[in-house]
Amino acid sequence: MHDFTIASARAALRAKKVSAQELTEAHLDAIAALNPRLNALITVMPETARAQAAAADAALARGEAHALSGIPLAIKDLFCTGGVRTTAASRILEPFVPPYESTVTANLLRAGAVFLGKANLDEFAMGSSNMTSAFGPVTNPWTRRGDNRALVPGGSSGGSAAAVAARLALGATGTDTGGSIRQPASFCGIVGIKPTYGRCSRWGIVAFASSLDQAGPFARTVEDCAILLGAMAGHDPKDSTSADVPVPDFAAACTRGVKGLRIGVPREYRSDGMAPEIEALWQQGIAWLREQGAEIIDVSLPHTKYALATYYIVAPAEASSNLARYDGVRFGLRKDGEDLDQLYENTRAAGFGAEVRRRIMIGTYVLSAGYYDAYYLRAQKVRALILRDFTEAFRHCDALLTPTAPSAAFGQGEKMDDPVTMYLNDVFTVPANMAGIPGLSVPAGLDAQGLPLGLQVLGKPFDEETVFAVGAAIERAAAFNVLPAIRAGA
Amino acid sequence: MSLDPATVRRIARLARIRLDDAEVPPLQTELNGILGWIEQLNEVNVEGVEPLTGGAQMALKMRADEVTDGNIRDAVLANAPDRAGDYFAVPKVVE
Numbered sequence: 001m002h003d004f005t006i007a008s009a010r011a012a013l014r015a016k017k018v019s020a021q022e023l024t025e026a027h028l029d030a031i032a033a034l035n036p037r038l039n040a041l042i043t044v045m046p047e048t049a050r051a052q053a054a055a056a057d058a059a060l061a062r063g064e065a066h067a068l069s070g071i072p073l074a075i076k077d078l079f080c081t082g083g084v085r086t087t088a089a090s091r092i093l094e095p096f097v098p099p100y101e102s103t104v105t106a107n108l109l110r111a112g113a114v115f116l117g118k119a120n121l122d123e124f125a126m127g128s129s130n131m132t133s134a135f136g137p138v139t140n141p142w143t144r145r146g147d148n149r150a151l152v153p154g155g156s157s158g159g160s161a162a163a164v165a166a167r168l169a170l171g172a173t174g175t176d177t178g179g180s181i182r183q184p185a186s187f188c189g190i191v192g193i194k195p196t197y198g199r200c201s202r203w204g205i206v207a208f209a210s211s212l213d214q215a216g217p218f219a220r221t222v223e224d225c226a227i228l229l230g231a232m233a234g235h236d237p238k239d240s241t242s243a244d245v246p247v248p249d250f251a252a253a254c255t256r257g258v259k260g261l262r263i264g265v266p267r268e269y270r271s272d273g274m275a276p277e278i279e280a281l282w283q284q285g286i287a288w289l290r291e292q293g294a295e296i297i298d299v300s301l302p303h304t305k306y307a308l309a310t311y312y313i314v315a316p317a318e319a320s321s322n323l324a325r326y327d328g329v330r331f332g333l334r335k336d337g338e339d340l341d342q343l344y345e346n347t348r349a350a351g352f353g354a355e356v357r358r359r360i361m362i363g364t365y366v367l368s369a370g371y372y373d374a375y376y377l378r379a380q381k382v383r384a385l386i387l388r389d390f391t392e393a394f395r396h397c398d399a400l401l402t403p404t405a406p407s408a409a410f411g412q413g414e415k416m417d418d419p420v421t422m423y424l425n426d427v428f429t430v431p432a433n434m435a436g437i438p439g440l441s442v443p444a445g446l447d448a449q450g451l452p453l454g455l456q457v458l459g460k461p462f463d464e465e466t467v468f469a470v471g472a473a474i475e476r477a478a479a480f481n482v483l484p485a486i487r488a489g490a
Numbered sequence: 491m492s493l494d495p496a497t498v499r500r501i502a503r504l505a506r507i508r509l510d511d512a513e514v515p516p517l518q519t520e521l522n523g524i525l526g527w528i529e530q531l532n533e534v535n536v537e538g539v540e541p542l543t544g545g546a547q548m549a550l551k552m553r554a555d556e557v558t559d560g561n562i563r564d565a566v567l568a569n570a571p572d573r574a575g576d577y578f579a580v581p582k583v584v585e
Contacts, residue, residue, distance in 0.1 A: 097568070099562075099568050099569075100565070241545065241550070244551065306530065310531065324506075331570065338581065340580055342508075349508035361498075362521060365521070378534075381536035383542040384540055385539060418523055420523055
C-alpha cells in the first residue's frame with residue numbers, strides 16, 4: 001500500500017483494486033505511527049480526509065475519475081485551507097482559521113485530492129532546515145549509516161518533503177522562495193519542482209517575498225510531480241502575477257527523452273571547496289545525459305556568486321512589507337499594550353521567532369531613508385543582471401544542469417552558529433528565484449554516509465516540459481531505489 | 491557600514507518589534523554579520539542597468555474596475571482577537 005506512486009495509485013483506484021478510503025486509512029495509520037517521531041505534520045485532518053476519500057470513491061464508482069481522485073496529499077501549512085487552522089509555523093497566527101481556500105489547494109480539491117494534514121515548515125518559510133518552526137523541528141526520515149542522530153529535512157518545506165519520503169503521503173505541496181522545495185527534496189531523496197514564477201497562483205498562500213514565492217509539488221517520481229503540477233497550475237484572476245498561459249500535459253513530457261537537447265553546464269557553479277562527491281555526482285549526471293543523446297555545452301552565468309547576497313536584500317525587504325500585516329488587530333495573536341504602538345510592538349515581539357525578526361529588521365533597514373539606493377535599488381539592478389545571464393545562456397542551450405545543494409542533510413542544531421552559514425545552503429537554488437525560471441531537484445545518488453543527493457535541472461520560463469524531460473532522463477539513469485530508514489511499511 | 495546599538499533600536503522601532511536591552515548586542519552582531527556579507531554587491535558594476543522589480547517577465551493584466559467581492563463581514567471579523575459589534579477593537583487611540 002505504501003509503495004504506490006501517484007501514477008500507480010491512480011491506476012489501481014480506477015481499476016477498483018484499491019479504494020480511496022483504504023488508501024487514506026493506510027496513510028492516516030502511517031501518520032499516527034510515525035508523525036510523533038518525524039513531526040512532519042502540524043495538523044492532521046482525519047475527518048476531512050475520510051470525507052474527501054468517501055467522496056472520491058463515490059465519484060470513481062460513478063465513472064467520474066479526475067486527475068487526483070482519491071490521492072492522499074500533505075499540504076504545506078503556508079497554504080490557507082478553508083476552515084482548517086493555518087499556522088505558517090508561527091505563533092503570531094495563533095489562532096487563525098482561514099474562511100477561504102487558497103487557489104492552489106482549491107484546484108487540488110477540484111481534481112479530487114484528499115488532504116491528510118498540514119505540513120510543518122520553517123516559520124513563514126524563512127529557513128533551510130525547518131529548525132525555525134514554532135512547532136518544533138522536523139526529523140529527516142534518512143539517517144547516516146551507523147549513526148542514529150536526527151538530521152534536518154532541509155527547508156523551508158521540510159515537513160512536506162519528510163512526509164513524502166517517509167510515505168506518510170503520496171505527494172505534497174510546497175513553496176519555494178529561494179530553494180524551499182528543491183533543497184528539502186534533495187535532502188530527503190525525493191523529487192520537487194519550483195515552476196516558473198506565475199505558473200501557480202499565489203492567492204491564499206501566506207506571503208513571504210511576493211516577487212520570488214512560487215508554489216510547487218513534491219513526490220517520489222518525476223512523473224508524479226508532473227501530475228501534481230498539472231493540477232495545481234493555471235491562471236487565476238485573483239493573482240495579478242499569475243500567468244494567463246495554457247497548462248500543458250506535463251506528465252507526457254516525462255517520456256520525451258533528451259536526444260538532441262542542449263544541456264548547459266554553468267561553470268560558475270563549480271565553486272571553490274565544492275564537496276568532491278557533489279562534483280562527482282554532477283559529472284555523473286552530465287555523463288548520463290550525454291549517453292542518452294544530449295549535447296553538453298559549457299555556459300557562463302557570471303553573476304551567480306552575487307545571487308545569494310542579492311536575495312538577502314530583496315527577500316527581507318519584501319518580507320518586512322508583507323509581514324507588516326501581523327499587527328494583533330485583525331487576526332492572530334494579540335499582546336496588549338497601553339497604546340496601539342505598544343500593542344503592535346508587544347504582539348510582534350512575542351509572535352515572531354528570532355529568524356523572522358532578523359529578516360524583518362534587515363528588510364526594514366535596507367528600505368529605510370538613506371539606505372534604499374545603496375542596498376535595495378542596487379540589489380534590484382544586480383537581479384536584472386542575474387536574469388540577463390540566464391537569458392543569454394538559454395540562447396545556447398535548452399536546460400541547465402547543476403547540483404541542488406552544496407551538501408547532504410546535516411544534523412539538527414548544526415549550521416546554527418551564525419545566520420550566513422545557514423543561508424549558504426541555498427547558493428545553487430536562489431538564482432532561479434531571482435530570474436523566475438523553473439527548477440527541479442531529482443535524487444541522483446548517495447553520499448559516502450548513505451544520504452541522498454539531488455541534481456537540479458533549470459529551464460526556460462514556462463518550459464517546465466523540458467525540465468521534466470531532463471529530470472525523467474536522470475531519474476531513469478540513476479535508478480535511485482534506496483529507501484530511508486524511517487518509513488511506513490518498513 | 492556597521493550598525494550601532496542606537497540604529498538597531500531605531501530599526502526595531504520602525505519595524506514595530508519590542509526589543510529588550512539584553513537583545514540588542516546579539517542582534518547587532520548578527521545584523522552586522524549579514525550586512526557585512528551583503529557588502530560584496532558593491533563590486534558589481536550596475537551602471538546603466540534598469541532595476542528588476544518583479545518575478546514575472548510579463549505586463550500586468552488589467553481588469554474592469556468593478557466590485558467583485560464583498561458583503562462578507564462575518565468572515566472578515568471571524569479571526570479578530572477583539573471586536574466591538576461589527577468593528578475590530580483596539581486600545582484607545584484618541585483621548
